[in-house]
Amino acid sequence: MVTLAEVAQHAGVSASTVSYVLSGKRSISANTRQRVERSIRELGYHPNAGARALASSRSNIIALMVPLRTDMYVPVMMEIAIAVATTARTHGYDVLLLTGEEGPDAVRRVSGSGLADGMILMDVELDDERLPLLRDGGAPGRAESGVGDDQPAVLIGLPADTTGLTCVDLDFKATGALCVEHLATLGHRDVAVIGEAPAVYERHTGFAERTLDGLRSRGRELGLRLLHRPCEGGYDAMAATLARILDERPGTTGFVVQNESAVEPLLALLRQQGRAVPEDVSVVAICPEQVAVQASVRLTSVAIPAQEMGRHAVEQLVAKLDGRGGDEVVLLAPELTVRASSGPAPVQ
Amino acid sequence: MVTLAEVAQHAGVSASTVSYVLSGKRSISANTRQRVERSIRELGYHPNAGARALASSRSNIIALMVPLRTDMYVPVMMEIAIAVATTARTHGYDVLLLTGEEGPDAVRRVSGSGLADGMILMDVELDDERLPLLRDGGAPGRAESGVGDDQPAVLIGLPADTTGLTCVDLDFKATGALCVEHLATLGHRDVAVIGEAPAVYERHTGFAERTLDGLRSRGRELGLRLLHRPCEGGYDAMAATLARILDERPGTTGFVVQNESAVEPLLALLRQQGRAVPEDVSVVAICPEQVAVQASVRLTSVAIPAQEMGRHAVEQLVAKLDGRGGDEVVLLAPELTVRASSGPAPVQ
DNA sequence: ATAGGTTGTCGAAGCGCTTCGACAGCTTTC
DNA sequence: GAAAGCTGTCGAAGCGCTTCGACAACCTAT
Numbered sequence: 001m002v003t004l005a006e007v008a009q010h011a012g013v014s015a016s017t018v019s020y021v022l023s024g025k026r027s028i029s030a031n032t033r034q035r036v037e038r039s040i041r042e043l044g045y046h047p048n049a050g051a052r053a054l055a056s057s058r059s060n061i062i063a064l065m066v067p068l069r070t071d072m073y074v075p076v077m078m079e080i081a082i083a084v085a086t087t088a089r090t091h092g093y094d095v096l097l098l099t100g101e102e103g104p105d106a107v108r109r110v111s112g113s114g115l116a117d118g119m120i121l122m123d124v125e126l127d128d129e130r131l132p133l134l135r136d137g138g139a140p141g142r143a144e145s146g147v148g149d150d151q152p153a154v155l156i157g158l159p160a161d162t163t164g165l166t167c168v169d170l171d172f173k174a175t176g177a178l179c180v181e182h183l184a185t186l187g188h189r190d191v192a193v194i195g196e197a198p199a200v201y202e203r204h205t206g207f208a209e210r211t212l213d214g215l216r217s218r219g220r221e222l223g224l225r226l227l228h229r230p231c232e233g234g235y236d237a238m239a240a241t242l243a244r245i246l247d248e249r250p251g252t253t254g255f256v257v258q259n260e261s262a263v264e265p266l267l268a269l270l271r272q273q274g275r276a277v278p279e280d281v282s283v284v285a286i287c288p289e290q291v292a293v294q295a296s297v298r299l300t301s302v303a304i305p306a307q308e309m310g311r312h313a314v315e316q317l318v319a320k321l322d323g324r325g326g327d328e329v330v331l332l333a334p335e336l337t338v339r340a341s342s343g344p345a346p347v348q
Numbered sequence: 349m350v351t352l353a354e355v356a357q358h359a360g361v362s363a364s365t366v367s368y369v370l371s372g373k374r375s376i377s378a379n380t381r382q383r384v385e386r387s388i389r390e391l392g393y394h395p396n397a398g399a400r401a402l403a404s405s406r407s408n409i410i411a412l413m414v415p416l417r418t419d420m421y422v423p424v425m426m427e428i429a430i431a432v433a434t435t436a437r438t439h440g441y442d443v444l445l446l447t448g449e450e451g452p453d454a455v456r457r458v459s460g461s462g463l464a465d466g467m468i469l470m471d472v473e474l475d476d477e478r479l480p481l482l483r484d485g486g487a488p489g490r491a492e493s494g495v496g497d498d499q500p501a502v503l504i505g506l507p508a509d510t511t512g513l514t515c516v517d518l519d520f521k522a523t524g525a526l527c528v529e530h531l532a533t534l535g536h537r538d539v540a541v542i543g544e545a546p547a548v549y550e551r552h553t554g555f556a557e558r559t560l561d562g563l564r565s566r567g568r569e570l571g572l573r574l575l576h577r578p579c580e581g582g583y584d585a586m587a588a589t590l591a592r593i594l595d596e597r598p599g600t601t602g603f604v605v606q607n608e609s610a611v612e613p614l615l616a617l618l619r620q621q622g623r624a625v626p627e628d629v630s631v632v633a634i635c636p637e638q639v640a641v642q643a644s645v646r647l648t649s650v651a652i653p654a655q656e657m658g659r660h661a662v663e664q665l666v667a668k669l670d671g672r673g674g675d676e677v678v679l680l681a682p683e684l685t686v687r688a689s690s691g692p693a694p695v696q
Numbered sequence: 697a698t699a700g701g702t703t704g705t706c707g708a709a710g711c712g713c714t715t716c717g718a719c720a721g722c723t724t725t726c
Numbered sequence: 727g728a729a730a731g732c733t734g735t736c737g738a739a740g741c742g743c744t745t746c747g748a749c750a751a752c753c754t755a756t
Contacts, residue, residue, distance in 0.1 A: 001462075001712095002460075003711095003712060003713085004712060004713060004714095005712075005713095013735075013736085014735070014736045014737070015712090015713080015714095015736090015737090016714080016715075016716095016735080016736060016737075016738095017734085017735060017736075019713070019714060019715080020714095020715095020734090020735085023714080023715095025714090025715085026715095026733090026734075026735090027732095027733065027734065028733095028734070028735085029733080029734060029735090032734075032735080044456075044460070045460075046456070046457060046460030046461040047461060047712085047713075048402070048461060048462050048711085048712055048713070049398075049401065049407070049461040049462055049463040050397075050398050050399075050400070050401025050402035050405075050407060050462060050711080050712080050713090051398075051402045051711070051712035051713040051714090051741090052398070052712080052713055052714080053397065053398025053401070053402075053713090053741095054396070054398035054399045054401075054402050054711090054712080054713070054714090054740095054741050054742065054743080055712075055713040055714040055715080055740080055741055056713075056714055056715090056741085057398075057714095057741075059397070059398060061444075064445065066430070068430060068434070074422065074423045074426050075422045075423070077426065078422050078425065078426045081429075081445065082414070082416060082447055085445050085446065085447045086416070086447055086449060089447075089449070089450070094444055094445075094446070094463065095444065095445045096409075096442055096443065096444055096445070097412065097429065097433050097442075097443045097444070097445040098433065098442070099430055099433045099434055099437075101434060101437070102437070108392075108394070109394060112350075112392070112393075112394030113394040113395060113396060113397040114349070114396050114397055114398060115397040115442065233642055234641070234642035235642065235643065235644045235645075261642060264612045264616075264644070265644060267616075268612075268615075268616055268619075268644050271616075271620075272619075293582070294581055294582035294583065294609060294613075295583065296583045296612070296613060296616050297583075349742095351741095351742060351743085352742060352743060352744095353742075353743095361705075361706085362705070362706045362707070363706090363707090363742090363743080363744095364705075364706060364707075364708095364743095364744080364745075364746095365704085365705060365706075367743070367744060367745080368704090368705085368744095368745095371744080371745095373744090373745085374703090374704075374705090374745095375702095375703065375704065376703095376704070376705085377703085377704060377705090380704075380705080395742085395743075396741085396742055396743070398741080398742080398743090399711090399741070399742035399743040399744090400742080400743055400744080401711095401743090402710095402711050402712065402713080402741090402742080402743070402744090403710080403711055403742075403743040403744040403745080404711085404743075404744055404745090405711075697756100698755105698756085699754105699755095699756085700753105700754085700755085700756100701752100701753080701754070701755095702751100702752080702753070702754085703750105703751085703752075703753090704749105704750095704751085704752100705748105705749090705750085705751100706747105706748085706749085706750100707746105707747095707748085708745100708746090708747095708748105709744105709745090709746085709747105710743100710744090710745095710746105711742105711743085711744085711745105712741105713740100713741085714739105714740090714741085715738100715739090715740095715741105716737105716738090716739085716740105717736105717737095717738095717739105718735105718736085718737090718738105719734105719735090719736085720733105720734095720735085720736105721732100721733085721734090721735105722731100722732075722733075722734100723730105723731080723732070723733095724729105724730085724731075724732085725728105725729085725730080725731095726727105726728100726729095726730105
């Protein structure tokens with residue numbers, strides 16, 4: 001293991017000079033800098049992370065807490081995680097992967113031990129247990145949580161109460177609104193919403209409820225008749241759900257699908273029943289681009305901008321860590337792309 | 349920030365005593381231990397990770413390098429990553445998430461800086477650039493790589509040359525063999541293999557080639573006629589591939605699918621062409637369980653034991669870090685589960 | 697009773713880095 | 727031409743922990 005001191009000796013300068021070359025926190029003459037850089041290269045020096053963290057009380061690590069369950073949106077989660085890791089590196093940070101398993105304890109552990117400088121939380125519930133630990137010392141007094149030095153954090157997702165929190169998310173309410181608008185414009189009156197698995201709603205995951213809110217309130221304004229049904233992924237569950245929907249509202253011509261693992265089953269079932277897409281029924285999905293273009297019918301969809309969310313979250317967090325306070329809540333505007341799965345409602 | 353010294357003072361003992369209570373490396377009287385533990389609880393003490401790493405030259409962190417690309421097996425990757433994180437925690441380790449982007453440099457950086465105690469690499473290519481950095485100081489002399497103190501590592505996947513490396517993987521050769529055996533037993537003679545995207549083969553990812561090897565050699569023994577076609581995911585690509593296959597071998601009655609994003613398109617296309625599954629054609633998939641049971645036809649499949657691979661990898665690595673050298677190469681035995689997508693070959 | 701073990705605790709050194717204050721040698725300013 | 731300000735470098739303190747050797751206090755075996 002090469003140390004700072006060895007580099008210093010090799011370059012004929014003091015240790016502090018090498019440190020300043022590395023950090024750029026004091027000016028160094030071009031000459032000295034070059035000698036030091038050369039020594040660093042020749043000796044293959046890498047600063048020791050532990051020593052650095054100890055001396056500077058900065059670990060240059062961001063913790064990312066991903067959901068443990070894999071019952072939804074796996075590709076989205078993965079894409080976010082990778083975007084976070086990649087973006088973090090461009091800012092000189094590494095990423096520590098935490099699972100939701102430990103819950104609030106993980107937050108305490110990481111923040112107490114100085115393992116990470118800040119954290120990014122995914123899969124935030126409306127009233128998440130971890131939030132009290134993250135709010136910056138706002139209203140309820142100091143000793144509210146035990147984490148005195150508030151842990152800089154960014155949420156991907158939106159809890160019920162965002163005071164004192166920084167959040168990044170797709171604007172799911174606008175997303176819902178956009179979907180029904182599109183269908184309404186095409187003349188559809190009876191629209192069914194294939195939602196996430198019931199468990200997702202029971203958990204009070206914000207995005208599912210916000211989407212529904214957007215769908216409903218805009219749907220009402222536009223005079224649509226909306227039927228919402230949660231649905232587990234897979235063919236069988238979708239078959240049952242579809243049967244119920246068509247039983248209740250035989251005139252349904254528009255579908256909004258939020259559960260990506262219900263998309264392909266739905267298309268197959270519709271085909272099987274002789275309902276042509278988009279001639280007889282239109283389908284709008286809320287899903288990653290890739291799913292939309294790879295489906296058996298190219299789907300009209302609102303994309304979930306996973307990468308952008310990950311990138312944004314990191315940038316907000318880095319801004320916080322640098323003392324530049326970022327915005328509080330960033331909602332990314334949804335974009336609907338028209339593809340081959342939606343068209344004018346059939347004349348009755 | 350509570351420090352060791354504060355805990356020591358609060359408990360009326362010396363700092364080293366507290367340290368020994370924490371590490372258990374020396375015996376401590378029950379009385380003292382309890383006093384110290386009480387102080388730790390009352391003060392909410394968490395050892396500082398940096399200081400600990402510096403003093404002990406152990407970070408208690410495992411680095412996990414995931415592929416940057418998301419062109420294949422995303423759910424598998426995610427499941428492995430989560431299993432790694434979860435298992436690591438049970439051994440007192442945290443997980444650092446690295447993307448393949450940095451390549452060999454990431455290995456050098458992490459191992460040089462002491463950021464992690466060991467690493468787990470996924471998506472290993474047959475002749476991976478990162479391997480020379482990981483082989484323990486074997487044949488080619490000391491200065492072979494620049495990483496003198498060899499970085500303990502475990503690969504998930506199998507490179508061409510495994511000397512000096514610890515690897516965990518599904519036995520893909522046996523997997524391929526198992527698939528053709530199943531089809532042969534059912535009386536199928538003409539079998540088509542829907543492979544991964546061409547890029548996966550060009551990259552010389554071990555598992556794809558090993559599967560093919562197993563399929564071919566066992567297929568030959570059983571007297572099958574095998575046709576292998578790489579295939580991008582999605583409906584259009586699958587349609588083109590299927591057309592070519594049926595054009596070339598109209599008598600094809602068996603399919604082995606390795607690309608999970610080709611599964612559903614294939615089923616849809618077969619249905620569309622009036623070929624019933626499993627009456628007219630049989631389909632065997634190599635995919636995670638979840639995909640197999642959620643498909644529109646419950647698929648006969650060989651499962652990819654993602655969780656088990658992740659868990660195994662961590663356990664091997666922890667064993668290495670504890671000085672108990674693990675096995676060198678662990679190949680998990682494949683298991684074929686018969687479901688509704690395979691049946692006797694039609695009589696011609 | 698005495699030499700030799702155990703057991704439980706402490707003090708101090710040191711891990712490799714950052715950072716503060718000091719200062720030598722300049723240049724600028726009136 | 728002295729005061730004031732830069733610039734570039736160094737030495738030393740210290741970050742919070744682990745770990746080694748020392749040693750008091752006790753417990754055996756002779």
